[in-house]
Amino acid sequence: MDMRVKETDHTALTDPGRYFIDEPQAFNVHRDLFRDQALFELEMAHVFEAGWVFLCHESQLPNPHDFYTTQLGRTPVVVLRGEDGALRGFVNACPHRGTRLYTARHGTAQVQMCPYHAWCFDSAGHCVKIKDQSQAGYAPGFDGERHDLTPLAHLTSYQGFVFGALRADVPALADYLGDTRFFIDTFAEQSAQGMEILPGEVTYVYRGNWKLQVENTMDIYHLTTVHSTFAKIVQQRGEREASAAGADKVKAVNLGALSGLQAGTYTFPHGHTVFWGSDPLRENRALWAMRDDLLTRGVDAHKVEWMFRPRVLNFFPNIQFVDSACMQLRVIRPLAVDRTEMTMFCLAPRGEPREGRRRRLRQYEDFFNASGIATPDDVACYEDIHAGGLAHANSEWIQGFSRGMQHVVDGPDSHAREIGIRPLESCSGVEVQDETVFRGFYREWRRRLEAATHD
Ligand SMILES: [Fe+2]
Missing domain, CATH: 3.90.380.10 (Naphthalene 1,2-dioxygenase Alpha Subunit; Chain A, domain 1)
Incomplete structure (x- = not known):
């Protein structure tokens, strides 16, 4: 997944250094970092959504089929503990219309049903049911499309603290920490x-x-x-x-x-x-x-x-x-x-x-x-x-x-x-x-x- 904002979105990207005075005897930060809405969008894309972010602690979803919801920048995220005990991270949105799928902070759900059109997903993120599919008249290619939840590029724990990343090109978590x-x-x-x-x-x-x-x-x-x-x-x-x-x-x-x-x-x-x-x-x-x-x-x-x-x-x-x-x-x-x-x-x-x-x-x-x-x-x-x-x-x-x-x-x-x-x-x-x-x-x-x- 690549959610980067392109360079042309804001001129600030041409010279981020202009927001800082960084010299041996002086360091100052420009006030725009605290009040500029365009800079805010850029830091969501390049600070939060381009690197590792803490998601939760393993103790918050101890049992199979437990889930925990949080945010990774502007993206809603759900961490699922599958039937096999493994943790997996997904964008918390139904692939059908993009409806937020898990609406509670945490809970247990062997199968989670989308509140809008009742598509259903198991605790490994697989789409297991599309409501009233048989007579819907979907085009032949529909079955070949991916209907599962969108996985995070990375989900890794250290000492029980779970970190996730949307982008694949991040350092190994051990190197990051x-x-x-x-x-x-x-x-x-x-x-x-x-x-x-x-x-x-x-x-x-x-x-x-x-x-x-x-x-x-x-x-x-x-x-x-x-x-x-x-x-x-x-x-x-x-x-x-x-x-x-x-x-x-x-x-x-x-x-x-x-x-x-x-x-x-x-x-x-x-x-x-x-x-x-x-x-x-x-x-x-x-x-x-x-x-x-x-x-x-x-x-x-x-x-x-x-x-x-x-x-x-x-x-x-x-x-x-x-x-x-x-x-x-x-x-x-x-x-x-x-x-x-x-x-x-x-x-x-x-x-x-x-x-x-x-x-x-x-x-x-x-x-x-x-x-x-x-x-x-x-x-x-x-x-x-x-x-x-x-x-x-x-x-x-x-x-x-x-x-x-x-x-x-x-x-x-x-x-x-x-x-x-x-x-x-x-x-x-x-x-x-x-x-x-x-x-x-x-x-x-x-x-x-x-x-x-x-x-
Ligand atoms: Fe304080």
Whole structure:
């Protein structure tokens, strides 16, 4: 399948580089990346629909005939688990009229019937029935046409996380993920039974561009302003707990990673980025009770150490793994240049002790989601950024990529060498609150659009 927009569709494709100032001492992004509808269509074609995109986790469709629906750019997608247990990915549209076939988020269907004309498909994507076919008077060639669902070009899992691609000419998933697999492992190897996405999800829409969310999760500089209310609540709660002997001491996300403690970022090939910090209150984590088991069953000691560090893994273009007390998955779905849908999931190690699971859920509710104490404050900022970014009297260039420039080194730093990973760039220090890591995303964005001009 080739869904590329041709070069003549928009003049921007003749020079994607004009949206960036990328020099040794300066990096700026043009505001049009956040407000230009034509650019939005181009990035759907060349960023989302031309590469790997996260689709789901295997735990979301555990049994034969289970299905899970999602989006790959502008294309609705369904992942099916066949009778044989294998996962397959398809465009979620009936080949007859193009009607969306699976309308629920997830479920089980040995046979799925199109709601419009009742064509039926099995869980391997085969068309198994065309309603009232025998006397319809179809032309002789009709039987020879393909009536099955259109398969994705690729569907591959790593550690249970399922990725798909519409185009055949993408790198192997292992090459695409590269050394970021170390960090996925620090999520997935917390239990010998693997990771699961807990039932339920939270979805909300904000009025702003999707790349604001991409930046935010790596943006440590905003925490002490935007989340100061949260920090106060945590402090007051701690004081109350200290005075109430025997009270349940469920601690929330720790903002201590910001002040006086070591933190850093990594930029990897293909636009993936990582933030890591330090956590002086690691015993508050649900995983803390399982730490001896981790080492006993032979999990790499470096990975165990990193399981207790706050870390964010941003996969280009739209999936964010967050572990800043509890684990969370954020999926970014651009709806329009000024509309973005966020869906959040709580991740957990399978077989976790009951007390740990309870603690994890309370921490998850605390900080994240539309009902949490932190996420709504972030969303309010996105909407203010969008409002400010539409002011044409303002500078056309966004500045905000300069913190940490003097700390960036090419290749791995000492922390990366210790764990054997090879990022393109590393930045670490105390209270740097690095912004240079955002460049990794934008350089890949630019590379994708420049590649499209040469197709
Ligand atoms: Fe935030």
